[in-house]
Amino acid sequence: MSELSDLSARLLAWYDRHHRSMPWRVAPPDRALGERPDPYRVWMSEVMLQQTTVAAVRDYFRRFTDRWPRVTDLAAAEDADVMAEWAGLGYYARARNLLKCARVVAEAHDGRFPDSEEGLRALPGVGPYTAAAVAAIAFDRPATVVDGNVERVITRLRRIETPLPAAKPEIGRRAAELTPADRPGDYAQAIMDLGATICTPRNPACALCPWSEDCAARAAGDATSFPRKAPKQAKPVRQGTVWIVRRSDGAILLEDRPASGLLGGMLGFPTSGWDGSALPAPLPADWESLGEVQHTFTHFQLQLTVLWAESDAPPDRGRYIPAADFAPGALPTVMRKAWSQAAATLRPVSSAKP
DNA sequence: TACCCGTGGGT
């Protein structure tokens, strides 16, 4: 047995004992009996898991698959319903592409996902990682997944000194040579489980690792220093204003955000903009300041002043949502924070349903 | 290539 196939065989043996259980996963024993994961559920989980923890995804996955059990169900959904269901999970372009992709699969592929890496890669929101993951996990194709876990495991195993992202091609080659022809789907999940539970960023459990004797970084005594990374930029602080308006009948003024860009396609309270743009208030009013909320986005920090007014004046932008239909849970987190600030300050506001 | 794009939990 070659060194490479010995490594993959030991990882698969480790996975058989220590695999994590997940709602979208078929465990090795069931797999051996011929059970196959549903490509729709595999794809859904992979999109949700992009840059997102398993713990955060579980409930969203359950709600989405309960509400839309098949890709054709999702394809027929209203855009606003999908965006509202995604609210709070972040990276909202994923939700827009999720719906686009479901409609392409439903209409152009007769409701069945492509079973090859190339075919999957052509779908909206499906990049190199997700195409490989669905091909391997759902269709047992010998595709090589390279996510953050794999980058960490491989740079440690092979002690790759090149910093990310320049190291990606080399990582890809080193990962591909380990991918076995037998059980590639389980192998893909195994190497990611290894990275998530054993070969962790801070305190790796090398004593429990099936590859510890093979790990070049561990042999050198500095596993945690891999992967090498270029230093990060500091996040600038931006400021803005959010206006919360309640009409005398209790309706709340909301605005549909532009389809692309930050929080694209989501519902929110009207804001001044905080990227250099400076929009005026949605209507003239005697604004009351409710203080400030802080929120950190991927690439900047936001200090948002919350202004409040009760008014029956017609707004220049946005639309009123009846009190009975207003659900803060359908809003992105920064908007929920602004609402919570208002609700904490103004008792009558909090009478709307949570 | 480099930047844009959320959020919550861990240390």
Place this chain on the structure above:
DNA sequence: TACCCAAGGGT
């Protein structure tokens, strides 16, 4: 507290 970072993709 102030970071880090998580099953990345689009442009």
